[in-house]
Amino acid sequence: xxxxxxxxxxxxxxxxxxxxxxxxxxxxxxxxxxxxxxxxxxxxxxxxxxxxxxxxxxxxxxxxxxxxxxxxxxxxxxxxxxxxxxxxxxxxxxxxxxxxxxxxxxxxxxxxxxxxxxxxxxxxxxxxxxxxxxxxxxxxxxxxxxxxxxxxxxxxxxxxxxxxxxxxxxxxxxxxxxxxxxxxxxxxxxxxxxxxxxxxxxxxxxxxxxxxxxxxxxxxxxxxxxxxxxxxxxxxxxxxxxxxxxxxxxxxxxxxxxxxxxxxxxxxxxxxxxxxxxxxxxx
Numbered sequence: 370x371x372x373x374x375x376x377x378x379x380x381x382x383x384x385x386x387x388x389x390x391x392x393x394x395x396x397x398x399x400x401x402x403x404x405x406x407x408x409x410x411x412x413x414x415x416x417x418x419x420x421x422x423x424x425x426x427x428x429x430x431x432x433x434x435x436x437x438x439x440x441x442x443x444x445x446x447x448x449x450x451x452x453x454x455x456x457x458x459x460x461x462x463x464x465x466x467x468x469x470x471x472x473x474x475x476x477x478x479x480x481x482x483x484x485x486x487x488x489x490x491x492x493x494x495x496x497x498x499x500x501x502x503x504x505x506x507x508x509x510x511x512x513x514x515x516x517x518x519x520x521x522x523x524x525x526x527x528x529x530x531x532x533x534x535x536x537x538x539x540x541x542x543x544x545x546x547x548x549x550x551x552x553x554x555x556x557x558x559x560x561x562x563x564x565x566x567x568x569x570x571x572x573x574x575x576x577x578x579x580x581x582x583x584x585x586x587x588x589x590x591x592x593x594x595x596x597x598x599x600x601x602x603x604x605x606x607x608x609x610x611x612x613x614x615x616x617x618x619x620x621x622x623x624x625x626x627x628x629x630x631x632x633x634x635x636x637x638x639x640x641x642x643x644x645x646x647x648x649x650x651x652x
Contacts, residue, residue, distance in 0.1 A: 384577065385413070387428065389420035392545040392577040395433070395537075396553070399570070401561045405650040410434055410537050412530075412649060414553050416545030416578075417442070419450035429539070430455050436536025439529055441465045441522075441548040450543075461529055463540075465513065465522050465548040502604045503611070510616040513551040515623060520634045523552055527559070527637060531644055546574045546608050551616055558627050559637050559645055564617070571613045582606035 385393045393416065397409030410433055418438070421429070429435045438460045440452060445468055452460055498505050513519050530538055542548040550571050557567045582603050590599035620630035631637040637645075 387425040388422040389425055392416040399562055402563050403561055405652055408649055408651050413537050413539040414549050415539050415541040417450060417541055417543045418452045421453055426453055426455055434536045435539055437533045437538045439463050439540040441542040443468050463522050463525055465519050467518055502601045506612055507615045510612045511619045514616045514619050523555055524635045526552055544578055554613055559631055559642055568610050568613055572608055572610050574608050578607060
């Protein structure tokens with residue numbers, strides 16, 4: 370824990386230790402190819418905030434100086450597991466995917482629904498993948514960058530970042546791995562972070578979701594005696610660098626380069642990119 374640039378608030382480089390939120394991370398300190406770095410306590414990626422404890426909320430609002438929350442989930446997901454209200458923090462609904470596309474992320478379980486019922490739904494979904502969940506996830510990541518709806522709301526995400534005040538912006542979906550993973554990769558690309566660093570940030574999610582993924586896979590194995598099905602569930606609850614590489618490849622195939630994709634599909638022109646860098650980078 371260190372002091373922020375203003376000498377008052379504190380920040381974390383990397384994962385923010387919270388009681389109920391395992392995958393909340395400050396991007397501060399990540400270096401760019403032009404020798405700058407992201408300002409601490411300004412850009413925070415996360416999973417859902419529904420399980421945040423009062424201490425977590427106090428830390429986010431206080432030490433992290435949270436000012437804006439951007440919710441990438443659908444309206445159904447928001448109603449089932451709403452974000453906590455935080456005094457002085459703006460919460461913006463910015464759904465990256467349409468309702469029918471969300472199933473892969475297992476984010477449509479009903480609030481209060483018993484865990485075994487959610488597990489049954491997951492088993493049904495995993496069983497439908499024919500033992501090859503990677504192909505399904507590849508399609509999801511392709512949709513995240515090529516679908517017009519997704520591109521429009523990622524574009525709006527960038528506008529929200531540009532319009533935000535000098536407090537932290539936090540964006541989240543549920544696990545903070547798919548919609549947030551792609552959105553973060555787009556943002557880091559716009560800030561001129563190199564590809565290898567972006568991929569490392571993407572797969573770092575596994576450090577914080579793997580424990581739950583393994584436990585869930587073990588439950589599936591015990592319940593069904595189907596090792597292949599259990600492994601399929603584990604794949605769906607984690608990330609692979611192949612997924613984000615597939616997204617980059619789709620952008621490059623469509624537009625020639627990620628930079629051209631950001632310009633043509635997301636609307637990040639030279640002026641907006643310069644403003645993003647001015648706002649979120651320091652020497």
